[in-house]
Amino acid sequence: MAYKILVVDDSLPMRAVIKKTIKASGYGTTDFMEASNGREALEQMESEWLDLVITDYNMPKMNGLQLIEEMKKDEVLKAIPVLVVTTEGSRAKVDEFMEKGAVDYVKKPFTPEEIRQKLTQILGEAEDEGDVEDGDEDFDF
Amino acid sequence: MKETLKTAMRTSISEVFETMLFMSLELSDDNKLDAYKPSTTDLKACKLEFNGKLNGYFELYIPADLLLSTTESFLGEEQKNIAAEHADGTLMEILNMLGGNTFSTLDRETVYDLGIPTITDAQNLMQAEVPGGKDQIVIIIETIEGVMALRCVFA
Numbered sequence: 001m002a003y004k005i006l007v008v009d010d011s012l013p014m015r016a017v018i019k020k021t022i023k024a025s026g027y028g029t030t031d032f033m034e035a036s037n038g039r040e041a042l043e044q045m046e047s048e049w050l051d052l053v054i055t056d057y058n059m060p061k062m063n064g065l066q067l068i069e070e071m072k073k074d075e076v077l078k079a080i081p082v083l084v085v086t087t088e089g090s091r092a093k094v095d096e097f098m099e100k101g102a103v104d105y106v107k108k109p110f111t112p113e114e115i116r117q118k119l120t121q122i123l124g125e126a127e128d129e130g131d132v133e134d135g136d137e138d139f140d141f
Numbered sequence: 142m143k144e145t146l147k148t149a150m151r152t153s154i155s156e157v158f159e160t161m162l163f164m165s166l167e168l169s170d171d172n173k174l175d176a177y178k179p180s181t182t183d184l185k186a187c188k189l190e191f192n193g194k195l196n197g198y199f200e201l202y203i204p205a206d207l208l209l210s211t212t213e214s215f216l217g218e219e220q221k222n223i224a225a226e227h228a229d230g231t232l233m234e235i236l237n238m239l240g241g242n243t244f245s246t247l248d249r250e251t252v253y254d255l256g257i258p259t260i261t262d263a264q265n266l267m268q269a270e271v272p273g274g275k276d277q278i279v280i281i282i283e284t285i286e287g288v289m290a291l292r293c294v295f296a
Contacts (some may be wrong), residue, residue: 010257011237013230016216017161058237058255087241090252108238108246109160 002029003123004048008041008055009085015106018054018085018115025116027123038062042070042077050080052122054080057086057093068100081122085110146195147248147278150293153242154282157235162214167283174267174279177290178206185228186263187236191242193253197275197295201236202263207287208232233258239291 005022007015019032022084035041039062040061041053053071057064064084071077081103088094089107097105151168158164183205190198203211212231214221215289236258244253271277275296282289 011230011234013212013216013227014234020217058241058257060257087238087243087245087255089245089249091249092252108241109157111160136143 002031003051004031004033004073005052005054006033006035006041006048006050008038008053008064010036010058010059012036014056016041020105021110021112021115022111022119025119027119038064038067038070040066043072045077045080051078052119053082054085055082057084057088057097065096068097068102071099072101081120083122085096085115142195143276143278146243146293146295147280149243149247150239150278150280150291152246153239154280154291158244158282158284159240161238162211162235164211164214164284169281169283170282171279172277174277174290174292176279177202177281177288178269179288179290181206181287182264183265185232185259186261186266187232188256188261188266189236189240190256191240191253193245194248194251195253195295197293198256199236199240199243200261200266200290200292200294201232201239202267202290202292203232204287204289207284207289210286211235229260232260243293 007018009015015034022030033044035044037059055064055067068082071080083104084097084102085106085108087108094105102121106114106118147170154168156200158166181204185203185205185208187201188198206230209220212228215231240255271294275294277292277294280291282291
């Protein structure tokens with residue numbers, strides 16, 4: 001099954017690393033969309049249905065928490081699962097992500113295996129075997 | 142507090158570079174940036190402010206050629222495909238992870254607000270005086286390919 005995932009992070013390299021990690025985890029047919037902040041992400045969601053949103057917390061214009069809040073106000077968008085991937089590690093902030101409606105949380109720095117495990121929990125098993133060690137497909141900046 | 146913060150910084154450096162950059166390191170620490178003796182003046186630098194129980198900023202210094210090979214390692218992409226924005230973005234993301242990870246290692250019960258990392262002129266940053274009333278920790282990060290420095294200025 002081909003999934004459609006929106007990766008929201010103000011860091012272009014981090015978006016590339018997350019995409020590559022997901023592809024290498026066996027979700028090779030996944031379509032990716034990208035946004036550099038929450039506001040851009042909401043604009044992208046106006047025209048496309050998504051299977052998952054992966055978002056950073058600390059971003060300019062609209063952070064990850066505000067993005068989740070806006071999505072939960074919307075009758076359609078509130079059904080899309082949100083995985084937070086961030087450097088933020090305080091217990092209070094992690095609790096806040098979950099209370100606002102994130103389905104899970106991954107702390108940076110992360111291993112490919114952590115991402116693979118969360119995706120399996122949220123989307124189900126990948127159809128491809130994948131190879132998180134090699135991850136040698138072309139980069140898509 | 143200073144020793145605890147220093148330990149958290151060292152732990153954070155090891156975790157970030159070993160987990161996401163696959164680099165082995167040797168760390169040493171000092172109380173002044175004078176201890177940082179890079180083999181080149183072609184340095185890149187990035188700054189990240191923070192607020193919480195402690196207030197201040199982190200600075201990360203890295204030789205330009207080491208940043209390029211670090212970006213290559215981070216992205217898993219050949220250097221010929223790496224543009225300046227990828228290298229700058231990698232430097233900002235590394236400092237972001239170092240800062241966030243330092244505080245979650247230091248104290249998970251306290252929320253620290255991190256700013257947005259900014260690329261800054263390395264020579265000007267090195268020469269800038271530390272504001273009065275603030276202490277500093279400098280960690281020298283040695284790799285096979287070059288030497289970096291992470292400084293935390295705090296109060």
